[in-house]
Amino acid sequence: MLNPEDLGKLAQALEMTHEEELGCDECFEELDRFVEMKLAGLDAEAAMPLVQDHLDKCGDCREEYEALLRALRASEGYLSVNLIWTRLRRLFGAN
Ligand SMILES: [Zn+2]
Numbered sequence: 001m002l003n004p005e006d007l008g009k010l011a012q013a014l015e016m017t018h019e020e021e022l023g024c025d026e027c028f029e030e031l032d033r034f035v036e037m038k039l040a041g042l043d044a045e046a047a048m049p050l051v052q053d054h055l056d057k058c059g060d061c062r063e064e065y066e067a068l069l070r071a072l073r074a075s076e077g078y079l080s081v082n083l084i085w086t087r088l089r090r091l092f093g094a095n
Helices: 004-019 024-039 049-057 059-075 081-092
Strands: none
Touching: 024 049, 024 059, 049 059, 059 081
16 A cells, blocks of 8 residues: 555656656647757757657657658748648647
């Protein structure tokens, strides 16, 4: 059985874990910046490890990330990230 002290530690541990992980909404908000860095040849994983971490775990966000990356690469820089992002958001029905 857990005593109250152990429960306290457990709650603390869960809170800490939670602080180090992004939810889908947070990931979604950071994703355009993440992809921009990628396309610029910067080390996006190192700069935004929480986004990378979430993408590794979450298939839905990973799909959105790959779709965004593909769309941006296909555009060859003629379209801005924001324009494509707006289109993607509409496509996925977000907000
Ligand atoms: Zn997600």
